[in-house]
Amino acid sequence: MSTTGDLPARGRRRDRAATRAALLAAARRRFAAHGMDGVSVRDVAAEAGVDPALIFRYFGSKQALFTEAATVERDPVDVPAADLPLQLLRGVLDGAGRSGADHPLLALLRSSGHEQARLQLQRQMCEGFLDGFAELADGPDARLRAEMLGALLLGISVTRSVVRTPELAAADPARVEEVFAAMARAALGGPPA
Amino acid sequence: MSTTGDLPARGRRRDRAATRAALLAAARRRFAAHGMDGVSVRDVAAEAGVDPALIFRYFGSKQALFTEAATVERDPVDVPAADLPLQLLRGVLDGAGRSGADHPLLALLRSSGHEQARLQLQRQMCEGFLDGFAELADGPDARLRAEMLGALLLGISVTRSVVRTPELAAADPARVEEVFAAMARAALGGPPA
DNA sequence: CAGATAAGTCACCATTTGATGACTTGGCAC
DNA sequence: GTGCCAAGTCATCAAATGGTGACTTATCTG
Numbered sequence: 497m498s499t500t501g502d503l504p505a506r507g508r509r510r511d512r513a514a515t516r517a518a519l520l521a522a523a524r525r526r527f528a529a530h531g532m533d534g535v536s537v538r539d540v541a542a543e544a545g546v547d548p549a550l551i552f553r554y555f556g557s558k559q560a561l562f563t564e565a566a567t568v569e570r571d572p573v574d575v576p577a578a579d580l581p582l583q584l585l586r587g588v589l590d591g592a593g594r595s596g597a598d599h600p601l602l603a604l605l606r607s608s609g610h611e612q613a614r615l616q617l618q619r620q621m622c623e624g625f626l627d628g629f630a631e632l633a634d635g636p637d638a639r640l641r642a643e644m645l646g647a648l649l650l651g652i653s654v655t656r657s658v659v660r661t662p663e664l665a666a667a668d669p670a671r672v673e674e675v676f677a678a679m680a681r682a683a684l685g686g687p688p689a
Numbered sequence: 690m691s692t693t694g695d696l697p698a699r700g701r702r703r704d705r706a707a708t709r710a711a712l713l714a715a716a717r718r719r720f721a722a723h724g725m726d727g728v729s730v731r732d733v734a735a736e737a738g739v740d741p742a743l744i745f746r747y748f749g750s751k752q753a754l755f756t757e758a759a760t761v762e763r764d765p766v767d768v769p770a771a772d773l774p775l776q777l778l779r780g781v782l783d784g785a786g787r788s789g790a791d792h793p794l795l796a797l798l799r800s801s802g803h804e805q806a807r808l809q810l811q812r813q814m815c816e817g818f819l820d821g822f823a824e825l826a827d828g829p830d831a832r833l834r835a836e837m838l839g840a841l842l843l844g845i846s847v848t849r850s851v852v853r854t855p856e857l858a859a860a861d862p863a864r865v866e867e868v869f870a871a872m873a874r875a876a877l878g879g880p881p882a
Numbered sequence: 883c884a885g886a887t888a889a890g891t892c893a894c895c896a897t898t899t900g901a902t903g904a905c906t907t908g909g910c911a912c
Numbered sequence: 913g914t915g916c917c918a919a920g921t922c923a924t925c926a927a928a929t930g931g932t933g934a935c936t937t938a939t940c941t942g
Contacts, residue, residue, distance in 0.1 A: 546890085550891095
């Protein structure tokens with residue numbers, strides 16, 4: 497709870513960059529947990545240990561803070577395209593390590609009542625991996641199949657981190673991967689003709 | 690916008706049951722679209738064409754209204770267990786007909802920042818179909834496989850109605866069903882050993 | 883140390899929120 | 913018609929919200 501968050505204890509007080517970062521980290525956590533409407537600027541500021549007014553100084557508005565907090569910084573993972581699905585699943589599964597809660601996509605999903613958030617979610621999913629999946633299938637249904645696989649991945653993520661279904665939430669990653677692999681193959685597999 | 694909603698035009702004004710029903714219908718729509726925190730009691734009342742104070746008269750609190758609005762009335766569909774997955778998929782797909790938007794599960798998902806809503810969602814998914822799915826698979830992984838299938842279904846629903854991915858949102862149900870059937874088979878299929 | 887500049891604080895505003903309770907009014911029994 | 917009771921209205925409350933701007937204070941430069 498102190499790695500990237502909060503204010504770095506006592507090295508240089510009054511550090512613009514550090515304060516901004518603390519605010520952003522707090523926002524990511526809170527927004528992911530409760531959505532845009534479930535969190536007030538005072539909440540975020542309190543979690544960051546900072547004065548609420550600074551949010552407006554550094555970000556302009558609550559909306560702007562949210563938008564930035566919900567943007568997933570994309571390190572261009574260049575794994576072979578064929579490994580992408582499993583790689584992403586591992587990202588979802590790697591437990592409380594990180595990706596589980598406080599994932600930006602969760603914040604977006606929980607705030608999807610706002611059109612702006614919904615669009616951001618849509619874009620991030622398409623550019624994030626759906627476009628990549630589409631190259632793994634072929635035939636006229638390639639794109640549809642890609643999106644079905646994406647739906648599976650999204651469903652697993654949501655089931656684990658928000659619904660928290662008993663088995664899936666706690667299962668050994670290896671077992672999940674096994675079933676997932678079979679389903680992914682079925683999703684991408686060519687037409688049965 | 691008048692089938693089940695709003696106030697029945699002029700037959701009997703001052704009808705307790707009708708007013709309550711109008712409020713509930715309006716609440717279902719608004720909560721499903723924007724989540725519990727994105728909707729005020731005044732919003733709901735306005736959509737129902739009714740005074741906001743009546744919400745408290747008839748439901749006691751906003752929370753109680755939400756809880757009732759987000760409860761899916763379960764007509765005990767007794768299709769053969771094996772047909773359940775496809776049946777549910779059809780429910781999700783049957784387009785703007787109904788289940789798409791304003792589905793109670795959507796309201797719960799969008800409000801899942803509240804622990805109470807999250808638990809309600811969890812319960813409704815388990816009792817709603819996960820328990821049923823578990824009987825379709827066997828082996829020690831049966832329950833996990835059931836939940837994976839549930840995740841797929843949930844993912845498809847979310848992808849269609851909130852993310853609104855280009856293909857899946859508009860695809861011909863028959864094509865979706867085909868891919869889904871293959872994935873479902875893979876999910877439930879016994880251990881590869 | 884003096885002063886300037888950026889970082890942080892604070893009091894405050896207008897609006898919206900959930901909720902309450904006293905009031906008015908429609909419609910039925912007699 | 914006359915009352916009565918339930919259904920509906922209204923003014924209002926306290927708290928919380930996003931947002932602003934004037935103020936204070938730390939820190940670095942000279």
